[in-house]
Amino acid sequence: MKKLWQNNRSLIIALIIFLGAFAAITQSMEAKVWASILLSGITLASLYFLVASGLSLIFGLMDVLNFAHGSIFVLGAYVGLSTYANPRLLFNTLPFFLSLGAGITLARSFGVPFWRLKRTQNKPQWFFWGLIALSLVLITLSLREFPIRAINAFGVTAVGGIVSTAEAQEPMGTMLLRSALLFISGLPFGIALAPREDYQEGSRRNPGRVLLTALILLILGLAILLLRDPGEKFMLGLSVDLRFVLALVLGSLAGALLGAAVEIVLIRPFYGNPVTQLVLTLGLLIALTDVIEGVWGEEGHPPMTPPSLFTEPCRSESLFSWFGEKCRSIDVLGRAFPSYRVFIIFLGILVFSAVGVLLRRSRIGMIIRAGVQDSEMVQVLGINVRRVFTLVFALGSGLAALGGVIAAPFLGVYPAMGGIFQLQAFIAVVIGGMGSYPGAAVGTLILGIARAFGDHFVASGIELPFLETTLRGSPALAKASTVLIMAIVLLVKPAGIFGKKE
Template sequence: MQNYLANLPPQHRRSWLLVVIYIAVLLVVSLADFGLNTAGQTVFRGILLGMLVFLVASGLSLIFGLLDVLNFAQGAFLLIGAYVGNATYDALDALSDEMRFLAAILSAVGTVGVLGAIIEAGLIRPLYKRPIFQIVLTFGLAAIFLDLVERVYGPDPKQPIDPPALLNGKFTLFAQSLSTYRLFIIFLGLIMMVSVYILLNRTRIGIIIRAGVQDAEMVQALGINVRRVFTLVFVLGAALAALGGIAIVPYQGATLEMGNQFLILAIVVVVIGGMGSYEGTAIASIVVGLTRAVAEQLSLTHFDAPVLAETSILLLMIAVLLIQPSGLFGREEA
């Protein structure tokens, strides 16, 4: 850890210090105002939300950081994953809950992965050097997908599905009975966080991806299909959002609004963490999740103002940008 910090740029060491101080302040405020049990429950909810947001934001960060594409259809990928997974689960009612849940995950991730490959190869690829057109295109795709989901699955919210029996139990945390599935979501987010980091930094394909981003012509000259590598990155980013979508369904069901709700949170996370910084996105997801959870609890306890949760996140983003214009762990412009 000491070597890691020593190798960081000075502004990133300052960012780590700010993050530690900020989280410590949140914890102290929670303990002082809510008491131990409520504070513990609030922190748990914050980490849970942070992991869900991370699955969407990590894909957004990867696609922007490696492909330089700001994908406003990322929320739509989450939405499609949630609804396709829900429909698959309902259609396989003759199978066990375990098999239905696994099939729902595979169908959600597979469908969105294929869709992502088609979009990258057919629509995004000609626009890699045209950022305005990318934004217009992905905005348009998000609107189209939202309309298609509503037409295919209807406007009514979908009820939560039953997770497998292993994940459908209860455990007690700070005097509150909680679903084991919520703990599973946190572990899922952590597993994906570590797995993608290892993929990008410790494997051959990760080296190829990063080299292709830095110098596509050189990598192409080595006989590597750079276009296929870029498609893989886009598919990975889309699939992470779909995984987040189907992970949400057993927890709170699916609604047409969920895509835009998580897209906004993901954009805030990516901006706070630093555009294109995977590590920054991971840290900012936790920070945003904790901030929102504490703000919601403060609202319930003192203010009766639900808008406080959303406002707190925007204020946090503004504060970070005032202190660190490139985000906590973004690259500063030369």
């Protein structure tokens, strides 16, 4: 008992303060009111958590403060939206990524001899960046004047009608040419990424398997390209639920792949130099924001319709009856609560426990936890930490993108939401303690609930037990509440609630 107190003193004190404040505020409210506010807060918290957990893991393991995390969140949301409402974009761009990937895979294994040449051994760094620059130039050339906005025109599909796709898309020949060019531009990139030394992973790969992988990627890209018209009809003909699941999978996959690419290209060459990494992620934020606005427009989209599980116009008595009735809202102590938000809460808890189990019970989780404590020691023990770094970066980005997809039916999608969520995630991670997984959960929970009560405080005021009049705050107060909480926590406990002492 005493040990429990000593180990978790700050957590317990925080909990007591939190419960006290909660009791003081809710004392004058009806149960159904505060219950629904609490649920709203937890909804928000589970969205924050999906962004914050990745941020916290990445910082804990690699000391990288990723400022582009919010952009990945938005990207996930947009990819999900495209999958769900307008798959034409996917059918017209996926082949490009696949052929680029095929080129990179191929050159990465067969480019090893390149680094053995006497001439290149002197200036590997310049050759490395030169190859990447060459690849970037080729990519730019092959994507020149690609009519992305016309392909991505949402106006038609938003009504739900049949979309005439023929005129917006480029002819098949041009698309094939672009794909071939992208395959070629993937080659220098792959050579740049090829391992330099014998003992590095990947150099002893079976060449037949590499060829097969590249071939599969190419054929897959070609198939998607050739089947783009029937494929789109098929996708739009699928049931809404199935499409939503597909959106979740593809959105988070896109985020994870982007995260892995960012780690390999931008972060990996600069370990041990956190300021450079931070500044590079800032540059990525500037560039990525522009890409997102260029592809999907600056204006944003209204919330997309949730899947059919959450759309029947009725109110279910309880959670269990909802499974049969598929109502839009669920009765919580006599007050309607949107059922989609229950789904968000459910998904947040699911992800929290799944990643928790991964961290606690699996070998890779053990390596991650050890890496957070002392990554050099882990490396000395013969474990390839770099690969784990990439994996964690991909995992964190994938979680953020997943958060983006599930936020889309709830909040809509607009480019600026990345910055908002990123700031909240930063605050939550700092409150909980940088690099602590449970800390991220506790921090987001505090923030979400504080924000929900703050919004209620603004909308209808709060009767405090020791005051006669109803207090009512301005909207600014609700916005600033999270920042204030962070300032207070940091001034009392500089390393956050779960943070290690310095």
